Amino acid sequence: MSAIASLFRNDYDADGFRTCSVTGLDVHRSVENYVKLFGLTAVIALAVGGSFAFSVAMTRWEFVGLLDPSGYYTHLSIHAWNLLIFWMVFMEIAVLYVGGPMVLGRKLPLRRLATVGWVTMVAGAVGVNASIWLSEAPNEAPLLTAYVPLPVSPWFYGTAIVFLLGATIAALPFFATIWSETRDSRRTLPLVAFGAFVTGIVAVEAILGGIAAFAYAFAWRVDLIAAVDPGIYRQLYWIVGHGTQQINLLAMITVWYFLTHVVGGAVVISEKISRTAFILYLFFINLGAAHHLLVDPGLSAGWRIWNTSYAFYGAAFASMIHAFAIPAGIEAGRRRRGQGGGLFGWLTSAPWRNPVFAATIFSIILFGFLGGITGVVMGQIQVNMTWHNTLATVGHFHATVALGTTLAFFGLVLFVIKTMFRRDFVSDTLASAIPYAYGAAMSVATLMLMYAGILYGVPRRTAEVVRNIPGSEFNLSAAIPIFMIFGIFALLAILSGVLFVGVSVGSLLFGDRLAAGDDGGMLPEGGLHADGGEPIHAVELRGTFALCLIFLGVFVAVYVLNWYLLTQLWAIGA
Amino acid sequence: MSNPLEDPDDDWWNSPIHRRESIWLGLAGAWSLGIFTWMAGFTQFGDQNPIGTTYDVDPDRYQERVGEYKEAAEETEDGLIPPDNDVYVGAMRFNWDGLPAVLEAGREYDVHLGAYDVQHGFSVRPEENLNKQINLQVFPGSEWVIPMTFDEPGTYHVVCNEFCGQGHRTMHGRFTVVEG
Numbered sequence: 001m002s003a004i005a006s007l008f009r010n011d012y013d014a015d016g017f018r019t020c021s022v023t024g025l026d027v028h029r030s031v032e033n034y035v036k037l038f039g040l041t042a043v044i045a046l047a048v049g050g051s052f053a054f055s056v057a058m059t060r061w062e063f064v065g066l067l068d069p070s071g072y073y074t075h076l077s078i079h080a081w082n083l084l085i086f087w088m089v090f091m092e093i094a095v096l097y098v099g100g101p102m103v104l105g106r107k108l109p110l111r112r113l114a115t116v117g118w119v120t121m122v123a124g125a126v127g128v129n130a131s132i133w134l135s136e137a138p139n140e141a142p143l144l145t146a147y148v149p150l151p152v153s154p155w156f157y158g159t160a161i162v163f164l165l166g167a168t169i170a171a172l173p174f175f176a177t178i179w180s181e182t183r184d185s186r187r188t189l190p191l192v193a194f195g196a197f198v199t200g201i202v203a204v205e206a207i208l209g210g211i212a213a214f215a216y217a218f219a220w221r222v223d224l225i226a227a228v229d230p231g232i233y234r235q236l237y238w239i240v241g242h243g244t245q246q247i248n249l250l251a252m253i254t255v256w257y258f259l260t261h262v263v264g265g266a267v268v269i270s271e272k273i274s275r276t277a278f279i280l281y282l283f284f285i286n287l288g289a290a291h292h293l294l295v296d297p298g299l300s301a302g303w304r305i306w307n308t309s310y311a312f313y314g315a316a317f318a319s320m321i322h323a324f325a326i327p328a329g330i331e332a333g334r335r336r337r338g339q340g341g342g343l344f345g346w347l348t349s350a351p352w353r354n355p356v357f358a359a360t361i362f363s364i365i366l367f368g369f370l371g372g373i374t375g376v377v378m379g380q381i382q383v384n385m386t387w388h389n390t391l392a393t394v395g396h397f398h399a400t401v402a403l404g405t406t407l408a409f410f411g412l413v414l415f416v417i418k419t420m421f422r423r424d425f426v427s428d429t430l431a432s433a434i435p436y437a438y439g440a441a442m443s444v445a446t447l448m449l450m451y452a453g454i455l456y457g458v459p460r461r462t463a464e465v466v467r468n469i470p471g472s473e474f475n476l477s478a479a480i481p482i483f484m485i486f487g488i489f490a491l492l493a494i495l496s497g498v499l500f501v502g503v504s505v506g507s508l509l510f511g512d513r514l515a516a517g518d519d520g521g522m523l524p525e526g527g528l529h530a531d532g533g534e535p536i537h538a539v540e541l542r543g544t545f546a547l548c549l550i551f552l553g554v555f556v557a558v559y560v561l562n563w564y565l566l567t568q569l570w571a572i573g574a
Numbered sequence: 575m576s577n578p579l580e581d582p583d584d585d586w587w588n589s590p591i592h593r594r595e596s597i598w599l600g601l602a603g604a605w606s607l608g609i610f611t612w613m614a615g616f617t618q619f620g621d622q623n624p625i626g627t628t629y630d631v632d633p634d635r636y637q638e639r640v641g642e643y644k645e646a647a648e649e650t651e652d653g654l655i656p657p658d659n660d661v662y663v664g665a666m667r668f669n670w671d672g673l674p675a676v677l678e679a680g681r682e683y684d685v686h687l688g689a690y691d692v693q694h695g696f697s698v699r700p701e702e703n704l705n706k707q708i709n710l711q712v713f714p715g716s717e718w719v720i721p722m723t724f725d726e727p728g729t730y731h732v733v734c735n736e737f738c739g740q741g742h743r744t745m746h747g748r749f750t751v752v753e754g
Binding site for chain 1: 575576577578579580581582586587589590591592594595597598599601602603605606607609610612613614616617620621622623624625626627628682687691692693695697699701704705706707708709710711712713714715716717718720721722723724725726731733734735736737738739740741742743744746748
């Protein structure tokens with residue numbers, strides 16, 4: 001217990017504040033402790049969900065074929081809920097507290113609500129896990145979606161609602177902070193706080209949809225209503241199913257602006273453009289829930305096209321804005337300090353041994369190239385016919401969530417260990433290796449999932465199909481080589497995840513305490529604020545421009561390739 | 575240029591935008607509008623669109639209708655030959671009712687998709703070329719009528735790709751497409 005208590009101790013002044021030696025922010029004990037609490041809980045969910053990644057991957061790798069169907073769907077459900085929901089949402093509450101009260105230098109208001117929120121979330125998370133694990137026939141494992149009318153335990157729907165309510169309560173102190181900071185003044189929030197605020201609004205929208213969906217299904221399961229409509233459930237469900245992934249996206253981008261600035265010396269090249277991008281998200285990103293309904297019966301083509309495109313690609317355009325603005329911020333910040341000449345010198349001379357920096361940059365690159373491009377391509381209603389419910393879809397969301405968001409959050413957790421827990425890493429070498437090992441292994445595993453889905457049509461959500469379809473002569477054994485590569489790299493990715501948890505927990509328990517004022521190697525060369533203030537038009541941004549042109553080229557190539565494959569198909573549709 | 579952890583200057587809205595960022599905005603905006611236009615246009619001129627007509631139908635009624643269709647169809651060793659251009663497929667745990675079926679290449683059929691119990695996934699591919707595949711969602715309570723024209727003879731395999739219960743992986747059906 002004393003070891004745990006010591007994690008929540010730091011040297012504060014009489015008012016409970018201290019000045020962060022890295023960010024220069026005035027940090028109050030209350031904010032810091034709740035960030036630690038939610039962050040640690042998130043890492044526990046990561047460890048649970050990551051453990052089940054092993055049994056899931058080793059079942060899909062039919063060479064091993066670890067589980068039979070009765071166990072597989074249960075394990076898959078626990079893997080999905082702990083990683084896609086609990087690891088992410090606990091981290092996101094922490095991100096809100098950082099982006100709100102911490103950046104603004106305030107105490108955390110309504111602390112009792114934060115505690116109630118945390119307890120409710122934990123109760124919901126434990127309940128969801130228990131309801132999945134203890135589920136008995138005729139109830140089926142819910143997977144992530146719990147599509148009606150497949151019978152799923154009412155306990156599952158009930159505890160999922162509890163979790164969502166808890167997350168809403170936990171977000172209230174953040175909204176209270178923004179309210180009290182802005183109601184009397186015409187203050188413009190810092191960009192990170194603004195990003196967190198938009199994240200918070202999108203989160204509330206998602207949660208309301210989730211409560212509606214699960215309450216609808218719950219009412220049916222406990223016989224309050226006689227029947228459910230699968231189409232209506234799917235529309236409601238995807239408000240939260242996709243919405244939570246939009247929270248991940250917005251939280252991740254907010255973290256990108258934060259961490260590239262703090263550990264990489266990035267600046268904001270245009271407040272107007274970056275904030276406009278967040279506003280575009282606010283209006284349009286939730287339309288993306290329609291991505292999951294593109295090959296559903298009963299929805300008009302116009303409805304699907306309008307929504308899947310986020311209204312003329314408003315949200316995809318916003319993401320492309322960030323794709324330029326964030327690397328350009330690094331380039332501008334570093335060039336102003338004279339760090340790195342030529343086209344890419346600013347990038348090659350960056351602090352690549354700092355795992356916080358490397359994790360953030362890999363998150364940006366891998367999210368964009370693997371996750372973002374595939375998301376837009378598969379989100380076109382015609383192309384979706386070739387992606388829907390194949391492993392390629394699983395590849396896409398592992399690129400966005402397991403590469404993009406998880407890598408960014410790895411960076412954030414390591415940053416919090418240094419700056420809030422004030423611990424040195426148990427091993428700098430091992431800590432530095434995390435983003436490289438995880439990024440590389442998970443990238444290959446993710447690409448193999450995409451290939452298996454697109455080139456071999458391997459379905460998701462099935463215990464076996466590649467080597468054998470029971471009761472049929474047919475199988476998808478041509479995909480076996482892909483799965484040999486997938487299996488090995490999935491194992492390596494899981495081992496890298498173990499390395500992350502090991503270094504994090506090891507550093508918390510055995511890491512040396514950093515002395516007051518020690519930046520723990522987090523600050524960029526020349527400190528956080530470089531001297532000199534050249535105006536933006538005087539700074540070269542050609543490195544970023546070149547990178548973005550490469551990105552656009554890959555985007556066009558992937559787009560054309562997918563459309564080519566589609567047009568090779570037999571004719572379908574009116 | 576400013577710092578994302580501090581309030582920006584009062585005139586932040588009027589700060590100039592870097593020329594290269596303006597160019598990028600133009601490129602990204604043009605690409606966004608371009609792919610929207612292509613997607614919307616393809617519904618008019620393209621041959622592959624997940625677009626059909628949906629009717630609300632009671633699952634039991636749909637099962638009866640598939641039964642009537644099976645009565646009317648000609649039974650062969652390779653499966654049912656539909657009596658006309660309508661092909662009925664009824665998804666159920668863990669079977670494709672109405673399959674296997676024998677169809678003619680180059681002839682347009684109206685494929686009726688519906689489920690008797692829970693949601694299923696209608697996933698079709700030719701045996702010889704796995705990277706050609708089409709996936710559609712199937713609901714109980716909806717009858718989705720989608721035109722389809724198989725252009726090449728061969729065996730097309732149908733698997734379920736929406737989790738429908740423990741026996742999900744065994745759900746397999748077949749179209750045999752013969753020269754028209």
